[in-house]
Amino acid sequence: MTEPRILTERRGHVLLIGFNRPDKRNAADFELLSQLALAYGELERDPELRAGLVYAVGDHFTAGLDLADIGPRIGADGIDYVTEGGINPWQVTGEQLSKPVVVAVQGICLTLGIELMLASEVAVAAESTRFAQIEVTRGILPFGGATLRFPRAVGWGNAMRWILTGDWFDAAEGHRIGLVQEIVPDGQQFDRALAIAERIAAQAPLAVQATLANAKRAIRDGDAAAESELQPALSRLAATEDARIGMESFLQRTEAEFVGR
Structure with missing residues (x-):
């Protein structure tokens, strides 16, 4: 049996949602996207779950889309990976998530990883994290919400500087512009994000x-x-x-x- 692409674990009232494809730097193939959507659906439906924490196994949060797997699946209407019971984690189509999500990132965090942060409520980054919104360097556009949320979150010029060039930026720049809410020493991002998620879950x-x-x-x-x-x-x-x-x-x-x- 193959390892699940997404790990889920209940920690009190918090649902831990872990990217689990470390050998591919957690690049998102169709299966990972589908399982992630189902995890978000579980978070939404269960009244005992009050917050989510998204993290990644391994050295990197995500290398973005696995284009070799996803590319051939993109049709005239784009791509649909949300099966029955799931919620689009980027919340650009369909049902909206009613519960808050905290994200812990490390290593490289590309494209859909940034967009997942933007679609969430709080982001914690390891200090060596590196980011890039590189869709324009691949001949496509960000389709997970960056065109909508990045300018709103960090200001027009700050957003355009990164999403129109595809350039890399570090955690300090992410914090300066407001993409990242907290920077912690490498290896501490999960614990800090969990503490925030548990603090949220302790409220009404x-x-x-x-x-x-x-x-x-x-x-x-x-x-x-x-x-x-x-x-x-x-x-x-x-x-x-x-x-x-x-x-x-x-x-x-x-x-x-x-x-x-």
Whole structure:
């Protein structure tokens, strides 16, 4: 039996999602993409899971697409690797993920790896990580969201500097422009990302999801659309058991243990 391309493990309320093709520098073939989409579907459906952590086995996060495998599969409508039960991890088509994702990167992080960071909420990088959005050097364009999210995340000029040249940049530059939220010594990226994911998962899950949904609504549909949902969302959350638990913990000065109801 072949090794799974994507490893999944539950760590409390966090779903660990690991790229597992280290002999190919975690280049994404069709099978890896399909398994990754299924892992995201599992994260979305299970009410006990409150956050995801994406990481990679081996020295590198990902070398990008395995074009030898993916290239022949690209048809007139592009490529569809999301099977029943899956969610597009880059969230550029179909169902949107309602739960936050933290990403830990190391080694080389190319193309779809950068786009996965941009589609997630927090990115932690090992200090020697090197990045590149190299699609234009291969005669294609970024199709996992970089054209949408990179300029929004780091500013127009910073994004165009890297996605129009295909040049490499380091973790310090990634942090400077806002692609990376934290840089840690090599080998510590997983533990730091897990700590952040667990911190998120310790908060009231309905409140986290509502906060994330409203922020995404503002980006997709504009401030007015998001503003119109603030008070209704507040009213719904105030009636939850978690709101009661949060208030009691505040008054009693104890750590809240939320139940997701």
